Amino acid sequence: SSVSSDKATQETPSYACQRRTPLHHHNKEIVDALQILALSASFQGSEARYLGFTRAASVLKCLPFTLQSAEEVKDLQFCGGHSKTVIQEILEDRVCREVEMVKNSEHYQSMKVGFKVLTGIFGVGIRTADKWYRDGIRSLSDLNEIEGKLTGEQKAGLLHYTDLQQPVTRDEAERVEQLVKGALQSFVPDVQVTMTGGFRRGKQEGHDVDFLITHPNEEALNGLLRKAVAWLDSKGSILYHHIKGRSHNFARSSTMDGHETCYAIFALPNACPEKSPDAGTIQPDLDKSPPRNWKAVRVDLVVAPYSEYSYALLGWTGSKHFERELRRFSLQVKKMSLNSHGLFDIEKKCHYPATSEEEIFAHLGLLYLTPSERNA
Ligand code: DGT
Ligand code: MG
Numbered sequence: 001s002s003v004s005s006d007k008a009t010q011e012t013p014s015y016a017c018q019r020r021t022p023l024h025h026h027n028k029e030i031v032d033a034l035q036i037l038a039l040s041a042s043f044q045g046s047e048a049r050y051l052g053f054t055r056a057a058s059v060l061k062c063l064p065f066t067l068q069s070a071e072e073v074k075d076l077q078f079c080g081g082h083s084k085t086v087i088q089e090i091l092e093d094r095v096c097r098e099v100e101m102v103k104n105s106e107h108y109q110s111m112k113v114g115f116k117v118l119t120g121i122f123g124v125g126i127r128t129a130d131k132w133y134r135d136g137i138r139s140l141s142d143l144n145e146i147e148g149k150l151t152g153e154q155k156a157g158l159l160h161y162t163d164l165q166q167p168v169t170r171d172e173a174e175r176v177e178q179l180v181k182g183a184l185q186s187f188v189p190d191v192q193v194t195m196t197g198g199f200r201r202g203k204q205e206g207h208d209v210d211f212l213i214t215h216p217n218e219e220a221l222n223g224l225l226r227k228a229v230a231w232l233d234s235k236g237s238i239l240y241h242h243i244k245g246r247s248h249n250f251a252r253s254s255t256m257d258g259h260e261t262c263y264a265i266f267a268l269p270n271a272c273p274e275k276s277p278d279a280g281t282i283q284p285d286l287d288k289s290p291p292r293n294w295k296a297v298r299v300d301l302v303v304a305p306y307s308e309y310s311y312a313l314l315g316w317t318g319s320k321h322f323e324r325e326l327r328r329f330s331l332q333v334k335k336m337s338l339n340s341h342g343l344f345d346i347e348k349k350c351h352y353p354a355t356s357e358e359e360i361f362a363h364l365g366l367l368y369l370t371p372s373e374r375n376a
Contacts, residue, residue: 302316
């Protein structure tokens with residue numbers, strides 16, 4: 001086992017953007033446990049502990065074998081201290097007491113409800129969910145009681161809670177893609193629409209569906225998002241939407257970018273059912289409420305000018321931890337500032353244009369990773 005751990009150490013560079021992280025790996029139980037502790041730490045406002053657990057989980061996702069004993073992680077980066085105790089306990093007892101305690105705690109459970117109502121908007125989401133907790137809100141019915149005080153976005157998240165908490169399947173994501181493409185192409189037939197986020201990394205389900213929209217002629221993009229969303233809205237396909245206009249003075253260091261973005265909740269029509277043999281026979285009317293033929297799905301639509309498209313594609317493909325590490329590597333190792341608009345060399349004071357993701361990795365001196373290798 002010391003041979004395998006030495007090997008693992010040698011093969012694990014410190015930044016997640018320097019290593020291939022597959023979607024499926026060999027240590028699911030331990031990774032899931034560490035990620036629960038990471039989420040709990042962020043719910044408690046501890047960014048440092050969130051990062052510690054997230055980095056340990058991310059390193060374990062790259063291990064090419066299933067851990068048998070905690071000895072095997074002794075030389076692995078980020079897997080010492082608290083994370084090591086967790087790993088050891090799971091290997092020995094199959095469960096970790098701390099993780100079980102966290103999962104059952106009132107704070108963790110209430111924060112999760114609040115966070116989901118806020119449709120998973122990190123940062124803002126956690127602050128608001130925590131404020132609700134401090135105001136004594138523990139459940140959906142508590143939230144329903146203060147409905148009058150909620151913003152439109154929060155009301156929508158609450159109203160469609162049951163649907164939004166269900167994962168979005170790949171099949172559903174593809175049907176959203178058809179809707180989105182149809183709307184955009186009715187105005188600009190050759191507009192380019194790419195599904196980004198977790199689905200581009202090969203995930204079979206997600207919490208939302210992310211799209212990036214571009215066109216070689218920038219004029220063609222003017223007003224396009226608003227028109228397409230209004231068109232979808234007029235067809236009854238949109239339950240809630242909020243458009244953030246393009247901005248030129250966003251904070252360079254922040255993860256927010258200045259692209260025009262629509263945060264929406266779609267009413268996705270159900271897939272056409274296969275004709276069943278007894279179609280047409282009258283069913284007894286047991287439940288008086290009419291069957292609902294749609295599902296609420298969170299959708300993000302982002303418009304990027306053609307010259308920034310590759311940076312936006314890299315920035316919106318994720319994972320969140322991969323993006324964070326890529327930016328940290330750029331800044332600390334290369335003295336360059338990366339965001340989803342471009343790459344800026346702080347010492348040479350110049351921008352690096354790119355027409356593909358491969359070129360951006362090359363500018364950073366990194367080995368190219370395909371989207372499915374960015375599941376850090
Ligand atoms: P999911 O949807 O939970 O299955 O997982 P992902 O990986 O699709 O995560 P998601 O949808 O939250 O975000 C996709 C990527 O886009 C992720 O790497 C972070 C990035 N992203 C999300 N929101 C923003 C934003 O407001 N600005 C920028 N620049 N990037 C964002
Ligand atoms: Mg997503």
